[in-house]
Amino acid sequence: MKKKILSMLLATSMVAAALTGCGGGQTPAQAPADTTQTEAPATENKTEKVDADIEQAQAVAEDSGYVYEGTAPITQEAGKSIKILAETSNYTNVDIANAEIVKKVVADSGVAVDWQLVDYNNYQDTVTPMLSTGQADADIILLPDQDTNQVYIKSGLFQPLNQYFGSMPNFTKWLHDNPVMKAELTAEDGNIYYVPGTNVGKDYQPCLMYNVVWLEKAGMKAPETLDDFVALLQYYKDNDMNDNGDKNDEIPMSIMADFLPYMFGPAFGLDLVSGFQADADGNVTYAYADSENYKKYLEFLNGLYKDGLLEVEYTSLDRDKVIERISNDLTGVAYDFSWAMSMMYSNVLPYYDGTADKAFVGAAPLSGDSKGFYVGRVELGNMFAISTNAQDPELCAKFLDYAMSDACQELYQWGIEGESYQVNADGSREFTEKGKDNDWLQQFGINPSFVFPAQQSVASTDVLVADWHAKSNADLRQYVVDPWPFIYSTDAETDTINTYMTDIQTKVDESAAAFITGTRPMTEFDAYIGELDALHLPEVLEIRKQQYARYKKALNG
Ligand SMILES: [Ca+2]
Ligand SMILES: [Ca+2]
Incomplete structure (x- = not known):
């Protein structure tokens, strides 16, 4: 199903990321994947080293007269090349190494790239043993996982990047601008080893959505408290919201079981999505063992269940059923990845006319004793590293640095002006007719996170969804809090x-x-x-x- 949705709907992989969690398998209670290594936590200031390296390095950096300062080319010496081990596109008909966007980055960099691409679907299974047996013969390597356990770091496979920070002006600026990811990337030894691609963390996250037509019929605004919410559900239950003469065929809300913790946990002060959570003072608790608030959460849901407002078979509800209900105007409340809002739910509503007045529209999270919030995602994505055996690690550092520059991110997100996108008179951008064809855009190399440290873009997703949907996303962003962070383990x-x-x-x-x-x-x-x-x-x-x-x-x- 994921694949089908991808090929139908997505032009950037931001949504692919959003959908990763909605395949149904993810248990909200699941703690973040974990990792390796002993010893007590390091007590020294971990980023001190990184900071010092950044400062000290700023001055250095030059190769025989030519100084790389973050823009192409990375060198003026002819005949240089780099071997990169990475993965193929997840679109089987896309030759990512020969996609226009990827070729342009390589050409502009001034070095040739010798690509070693391993099938996307087998990347982890293939590359993990290559690394553990020392058989990966490449200068730059896309990690098969995020090395949460510091296995590769501790086995000395990769260069600490700090020593090359003088040649990495884009990366060091990015670290400075992104303190959470900088902290996450800082290994126990105080070094940074990986240049990451990123996922969007605060936009297009799962949220509550209401049928606006039903809200209007009920004479209510989107509820902001649990009490108002229950009153709304009861109204839907008692009345003929779809005007078919039957007061009893409405299902007030249609929430897949995995989303209940997302939807109701925050009103009780609980991040049941991450499971583990820290308060403002840094006290860490397990939300599912909160003897006061989690008990209240369960009591609340048990109340909804007893009142017939949470359906009897709620654990077996899936997205297809929700879509079917919406297409038959049978339900008033949903909770899902934001993408569903205009792309899977509103579009099947019988009276949807393209406006927010006749749609399922996102709303603020519910509050109870605690103020409601939505939980974002960890932003770190694919990790790129420089092999300890790299021929010219300094050149590799420059290449990775250039590949994550703003100029390249523009290319990754929009492609090439006049080809995949155009700039309107007011300065806004939109994809061209060609660019709106997802197959074409993928073959053009949009968002090449398989081979480069690409950052997912909100703007290029905004243009794919309905205008009111993009606006709703912008409105909801204020409610999104950081999830439990990525932390290297022992x-x-x-x-x-x-x-x-x-x-x-x-x-x-x-x-x-x-x-x-x-x-x-x-x-x-x-x-x-x-x-x-x-x-x-x-x-x-x-x-x-x-x-x-x-x-x-x-x-x-
Ligand atoms: Ca009813
Ligand atoms: Ca009815």
Whole structure:
């Protein structure tokens, strides 16, 4: 299904990223994937080293008279080449190495690239053993994963980039401008090893959506509190919202089970999406073991269930069913990745006329005792590294730096003026007729995150969705908070978490369904907390606390 949606709808892969989580498999309770290595958390200021390297390096950098300052070319010496190991496009009909955008970046850089592209679908399986056996013969390598465990770092496969910061003006500026990602990228030893592509973290995230026509019929605005929300659902239940003469065929809301934590957790102060969360003072807790607020959350959902406002079969609801209901005007509230708003839901509504007045439109998160929020995503994407065996690591550093420059990001996001996009009289951009053809645009090399550190763009997505949808996204951005961050782990931490977390998550998922449907009485909530403790939650939590302390140190460094 993911593939189908991709080929039908997407011109940039920002949505591909958004959809990664909606394939249905992701458990909201799931903690971020974890990692490797022992020892107590580093106590020294972790980014100090990086900062010093950046400052010191700013001056250096030159090759025989020519100084690379962040714009093409990266060298004036003829005949230079670099070997890059990366992956093919996920579109099987796209030859990414020969796509116009990719060829232009390479040509402008002034060096030749010897591409070694491994199939997108097998990249991890193929490249992981190549790295572990030392058989990857390339200067620049796209990692098969994010090296959360610092396995590659600790085995000395890659160069610390700090020593080349003098040749990386774009990257060092980017680090300065993105302190969260800089902290996330800073390894335990204080060095930075990877140049990342990025995902959009705060835009087009999952959100609450209302049928605006029903809201108007009910004479209500989009609710902002749980109480108003319940009143709205009750109204939908009691009235003939679709005017077919039957007051009882409406299903007030259609929320897939995985999205319930996204939708209702924040009103109780819980980030059930990340699972682990830190308060303003840096205290780390596991939201599913919050004995006060998580209990209230379950009681609330159990109440909705008993009142018939959360459907009996809520755990088996899927996106296709939601779309079918909307196309039959049977439901008033949805919650999904923002992309669905105009691209999958509003467009099937019988009376949709292209305006927000007749659509499913995003709204503010619900508040309860706590103010509502939406949870964003970790922005770090594909990681690129320079091999310890690289022929000319300085040149590789310059190449990666150039490949992440603003000039290249423009190319990745929009392509080439007059070809894939045009600039309007008011300075705004839009894709050309050709550029609006997704197959053509993919073959042109749009968003080549498979081979370069590309950053997903909000602007190029704005032009793909309905205007009111782009506006809704801009409105909702203010509610999006950072998720639990990417943090490098140690071996010992990873062992502990891998050993215990699966059972904890299973227990959490089963218990949530049992409490919500009432098959397990709320009087057993304390027993549930005891069961999590018996599954070693306190040990996992202790590790999360250590990791978060490391992250904070790097962030504040
Ligand atoms: Ca009704
Ligand atoms: Ca009806």
